[in-house]
Amino acid sequence: MAGTRRPTSPRSPRPGGVSRRPASAARVRSEPSSGNLPVPRGFTRRAAVLALLALVIAVAISPFLRAWLEQQSEVAALRADISAREERIDRLDDQLVRWDDDAYVVAQARERFTYVMPGEIGYVVLDESRAEQDAADPTAAAARSVAAEHGSWFGALWTSVQLAAGTEAPAGVAPPPDPAP
Numbered sequence: 001m002a003g004t005r006r007p008t009s010p011r012s013p014r015p016g017g018v019s020r021r022p023a024s025a026a027r028v029r030s031e032p033s034s035g036n037l038p039v040p041r042g043f044t045r046r047a048a049v050l051a052l053l054a055l056v057i058a059v060a061i062s063p064f065l066r067a068w069l070e071q072q073s074e075v076a077a078l079r080a081d082i083s084a085r086e087e088r089i090d091r092l093d094d095q096l097v098r099w100d101d102d103a104y105v106v107a108q109a110r111e112r113f114t115y116v117m118p119g120e121i122g123y124v125v126l127d128e129s130r131a132e133q134d135a136a137d138p139t140a141a142a143a144r145s146v147a148a149e150h151g152s153w154f155g156a157l158w159t160s161v162q163l164a165a166g167t168e169a170p171a172g173v174a175p176p177p178d179p180a181p
C-alpha cells in the first residue's frame with residue numbers, strides 16, 4: 001500500500017545489528033583521551049582557507065570602501081555648502097525686498113551718506129574721544145598739529161616717521177617739499 005508506514009519503535013535495533021553512528025565517530029571514541037576534545041582532520045585546513053579568503057576579499061574591497069567613505073564625506077560637505085548658500089540667498093532676497101520700500105532707501109541714504117532732506121539742517125558731531133586721546137598721547141597731537149601746519153599729506157607722513165623714530169626734526173631742516181601736482 002502506498003502511503004502507509006509501518007510502526008517502528010525508536011529503540012528497536014536495525015536489522016543485522018548495525019549501529020546508526022558513522023564509523024569515524026566510533027573511531028574517535030575508541031582513541032585514548034588526552035584531555036582535549038578531538039578535532040576532525042579537515043577543520044583546520046578549512047578554517048585557514050576561509051580566513052585567507054576573507055582576507056583577500058577585505059584587501060580587494062578596501063580601496064572601494066575608502067573611496068566610498070571619501071565620497072560620502074565630500075557629499076556631506078557639499079550639502080552643508082548648499083544649505084549655507086541657500087540661507088545667504090534668502091537673506092539677500094529679504095534685503096532686496098527691503099530696498100523696494102522708499103522709507104528704507106531714505107533711511108539708508110541718511111545713514112550711509114549723511115544726506116538731509118530739504119529744509120533740514122545737518123550737524124556733524126566731532127569725535128570727543130580725540131581730545132582725550134590727545135591728552136593721553138601728546139606725540140599724536142603734535143603730529144596732527146604739524147600736519148595741519150604743513151597742509152599736505154606728504155609733510156604729515158614725514159613728520160609721523162620722525163616722531164615714530166623718536167627723533168625731532170632739527171630746527172633748521174624743513175620737511176621735504178611736496179611732489180609737483
